[in-house]
Amino acid sequence: MNEIKRGTGGDTKLTVLNPVGYPPEIKAKTPAPRLDSLDGKIIYLVDCRFDDSIELLKQVGAWFADNMAGVETRMISLRSTYQIDDPETWKEIAANGDAAIVGVGH
Amino acid sequence: MSTHAIELETEYGVPTMALHTDIFHNVVQSVRQVKGLAEAPHAFVPQPVMGKSAAQLRAYVDGDDPVTGRPFMQEIIEGLTQDQSATSDGALPRTTPRLCEPANEEELHQTFADNHWTDYLPIILPTEERVADMLAHTAGAADTVVGRMQPTHNRGYWQYDVEKVAVNAVMAGCRPEYFPVVLALASSGVSARGSTSSSAAAMVIINGPVRAEIGLNSGIGAMGPYAHANATIGRAYGLLSQNLQGGSVAGTTFMGSQGNNYTYNSITFAENEERSPWQPLHVQKGFAAEASTVSVFYGLRSNSFCLGLRDYWREHVRDMLLGIEPNTPPVFLLDPITARLFAEREGFDTKEKLIHWAWQNATMPSARYFDLQLIQNYIYPRATFGEEPFAAMLAAGDEELIPMFREAEINIVTVGGEANGYWHIHGAHYRGTFSVDDWR
Numbered sequence: 001m002n003e004i005k006r007g008t009g010g011d012t013k014l015t016v017l018n019p020v021g022y023p024p025e026i027k028a029k030t031p032a033p034r035l036d037s038l039d040g041k042i043i044y045l046v047d048c049r050f051d052d053s054i055e056l057l058k059q060v061g062a063w064f065a066d067n068m069a070g071v072e073t074r075m076i077s078l079r080s081t082y083q084i085d086d087p088e089t090w091k092e093i094a095a096n097g098d099a100a101i102v103g104v105g106h
Numbered sequence: 107m108s109t110h111a112i113e114l115e116t117e118y119g120v121p122t123m124a125l126h127t128d129i130f131h132n133v134v135q136s137v138r139q140v141k142g143l144a145e146a147p148h149a150f151v152p153q154p155v156m157g158k159s160a161a162q163l164r165a166y167v168d169g170d171d172p173v174t175g176r177p178f179m180q181e182i183i184e185g186l187t188q189d190q191s192a193t194s195d196g197a198l199p200r201t202t203p204r205l206c207e208p209a210n211e212e213e214l215h216q217t218f219a220d221n222h223w224t225d226y227l228p229i230i231l232p233t234e235e236r237v238a239d240m241l242a243h244t245a246g247a248a249d250t251v252v253g254r255m256q257p258t259h260n261r262g263y264w265q266y267d268v269e270k271v272a273v274n275a276v277m278a279g280c281r282p283e284y285f286p287v288v289l290a291l292a293s294s295g296v297s298a299r300g301s302t303s304s305s306a307a308a309m310v311i312i313n314g315p316v317r318a319e320i321g322l323n324s325g326i327g328a329m330g331p332y333a334h335a336n337a338t339i340g341r342a343y344g345l346l347s348q349n350l351q352g353g354s355v356a357g358t359t360f361m362g363s364q365g366n367n368y369t370y371n372s373i374t375f376a377e378n379e380e381r382s383p384w385q386p387l388h389v390q391k392g393f394a395a396e397a398s399t400v401s402v403f404y405g406l407r408s409n410s411f412c413l414g415l416r417d418y419w420r421e422h423v424r425d426m427l428l429g430i431e432p433n434t435p436p437v438f439l440l441d442p443i444t445a446r447l448f449a450e451r452e453g454f455d456t457k458e459k460l461i462h463w464a465w466q467n468a469t470m471p472s473a474r475y476f477d478l479q480l481i482q483n484y485i486y487p488r489a490t491f492g493e494e495p496f497a498a499m500l501a502a503g504d505e506e507l508i509p510m511f512r513e514a515e516i517n518i519v520t521v522g523g524e525a526n527g528y529w530h531i532h533g534a535h536y537r538g539t540f541s542v543d544d545w546r
Contacts, residue, residue, distance in 0.1 A: 013208040017232045017273045019223050020202045021255070021350035024262035029116040029142040031190040038186060046114075048107055049487040051156040051479070056125065059163045063179055078110075079491045081484050083259045085113065094118040099186045102114065103125030104155050105107040 039070040041098035046089070047075060048082040053104040060101060108137040109260040112146050122146075123185040127153035128172040132358040133301075140262035147185030149178055156479065204269075222355045224277070225344060225370060232276040240272040243282040244289060244545050248272075252292045255351040257301035257359050266292065266350040274349055278342035283320050284335055287312065289545035290400045291343045296537045298347040298372045299354035300404065304480075305362030307406040308372040309437070309534050310343060311519055313388035314398035316542050317376040324376035326523030329439075331371075340374030368406050373532075375521055381442035382520035383449035384457045391539040398542035403517075403534035405434045414527040415447045420467065426531050427468035427510065433480040434533035435515035436464065441522030444529045457518040465513035473504035 035041060045061055047054040054077065061073040074097065078086050082105055093100050111124035126134050128150045138146045150173045151166040158166075171178050206217060214231055218224050230236065241248055248269040256263045268289065275288045291298075291310065298308035312322055323333035331337050348354035356362075379386040388399040410429040412422060430436045438460070440448070454460040476486055476499075489496035499508045517536055522528070 010210060012210055014211060014214060014231060014233060015208045016206050016214055017234065017237050017269070018203050018206050019218075019232065019270065019273045019277060019345070019349040021264040021266040021270055021352060022201055023264055023352060024140060025200060026140060026262075027142045029112065031143060031146070032115050032119045032121045034121050034187050034189055036187065038183060043186070046110070048110065050483050051154065052158075052482075053125075053155060055158070055160065056151065056155045056163050056166065059160065059167045060125075060179075060182070062164065063167050067179070077490075078487065080493070081487045082107065082110070086110070090114050090118045090120075093114065094120050097120065100111075100114055100120050100122040101125060101182060102107050102111045102122060104127060104151070105130075 035099060038068060038099070042072045042074060042096065044093045044097045044100045045073050045075045046093070046100055046102040047077040048102060048105050049078050050082045050105045056104055057101070060103075108134055108146060108148070109141055111148070112138065112141045112143045115146065116143060121186045123182050124148040126150050127155060129153040129357075130361065131173050133361060136358060137260060137262075141260070145190055147181075147190055149181040149185065150174070151178060218277075222353060223345075223349055225341070225348075227341075227370075229277040229345075230279050232273040236276045237269065237272045239282045240275050240280070240285050241269065243285040244268060246289065246545055252289060253295045255295055255297050255347060257297060257299065257351050257354060261301070261359070262352070264350060264352040266346075270350055271346055274346035275342045278345050279334075279338040280342050281320070281334070281338070284339050284342075286542050286545035287316060287320070287335075287339050287398075287400060288342045288346070290540045290542045291339070291402065292346050292350070293545070294400070294402045294538055294540050296402045296404055297351050298343045298369065298404075299351065299360065301354070301359055301361050303361045303363050304407055305364050305366040306404060307366045307368035308343065308347075309368075309403040309406055309532065310340060310372055310374040311387055311401045311403070311521075312339075312374070312376045312399070312542075313379065313386050313393075313401065314542070315396060316398035317379075319398075322376035324378035324380075324521055326525055328375040328378070328521050328523070329373055336374050336376075337371065340371035343372050343374065344369055366407065373406065378442055378520050378522060381445075381524065383442075383446050383455070384518070384520065387517070387519055388539055390457065393539060393541075399539045400542060401539040402537045403437060403532075404537050405535045406532050407431065408434065408533040409530060411528065411530045413529075414444060415452065419452075423464070424467050427464065428470070430468075430510075430531055430533040431480060432470065432475060432478060432510040433484050434535060435511045435517075436468070436531045437516075437534045437536075438464070438518040439522075439530040439532060440518065440520050441524060441527050441529050442520055443522075443524050443527035445520045447527065460518060461513060461516045464516050465509060465511060468510040469507035470510050471505050472499060472502040472508045475508055475510065476500065
């Protein structure tokens, strides 16, 4: 077994190796253009199906109905769990909606 | 959610807001950075959402973002209508220093603790000499890429080479002859420091000749701190996971709400092949009996245990299986005494026969099964979109008994020293069996 060398707390300097791995490559991305206004627009509320997220999104939809009646909200649930990409849903939103609100998770 | 929101935003051109709960604000920042849009618009509500009434959730919506203190809905509206900035650059460098700044021993121990590079038990400092000793016990070159790992989905895979694994093996106190086993674990790409809020742990089962070669314990106390190889290899798996995946820091790269004591050692032991009435695990998984392997399981949280098998053993085992959370399949860990009771007295002369019995008998009324929150999160969405066997299970009547697990996901391992016939069932997902011999 490797022996721990004690008693070197004074001036004796040790060189040791860094235990941390190599970070992933990150490619910077560009956000979509924003809307001038939400009035008359369709916003998809995207339920990620985790820990009752749809219940919060229902209240976001209710807030728009109460406060910005010109906004149409449409609830949509992911086709599987939140861990899986869902191109079919993204295409549907891009084709039929103007914006999206996705929740809830990290 | 950040990953989905950024995908929708950047690949489909849809202005998108991501909603999160406040406890995850550090995690969200990290995910956005890794996904290339650090400034992706988002807003927070208090944790939790689950279990709250409609009125309570409406109060979240009408209230302020607990992270920024600004009105929640105002942040949503601004996030969809005001220009957003792109990430300025690639942010993280793709390398880490090979060496730490020279310092005395006390200072270095403090540096390792301050950087969250330890499990807060004493470590062996990874000097160049000690790391070289470790490297001498594998044919793999120091710069050979071993694998990549991340704390959970969508956090970004970090990469590591043989030398980085050796550094962590030294820190854990491994003897150099253990190094091929540690490399096999690293090659799995399965993190023993997953970030899941459920606080899952890993489990490692070692098979083949390497067990005797390095003194791994499969007998009395195999799952406890009674053998140097079991203790330090299991610890090395944890340390290498946290350091090679880019951290396991509470609140940022680890979100296990309660934590899990199993993670100190990832329950690392050898199967007692010699006293088992059945094929060893690695042979079941397609390896030759003379091969040396590590099998990795993940998701240990639920556990039940028993002594022997008596007249009502079928009912007792059904009760034990009901104690295992149904989203995580059971692994029977049987002392050889109990393994032989199953095999010789009850006629289960193969593991597969006992697995089939367990699958048939671990059942629950459909309504009760689908009401479990983890089933709601991970199985119900798949069932609603037609994935079998879940769709058929969802179609069952509320009181109809449905299988809690998939037969192919149930495993059995023989371990223990025959001091008595105690045995356990752990809930744990099988993640794969990996060659030790490839790293000799």
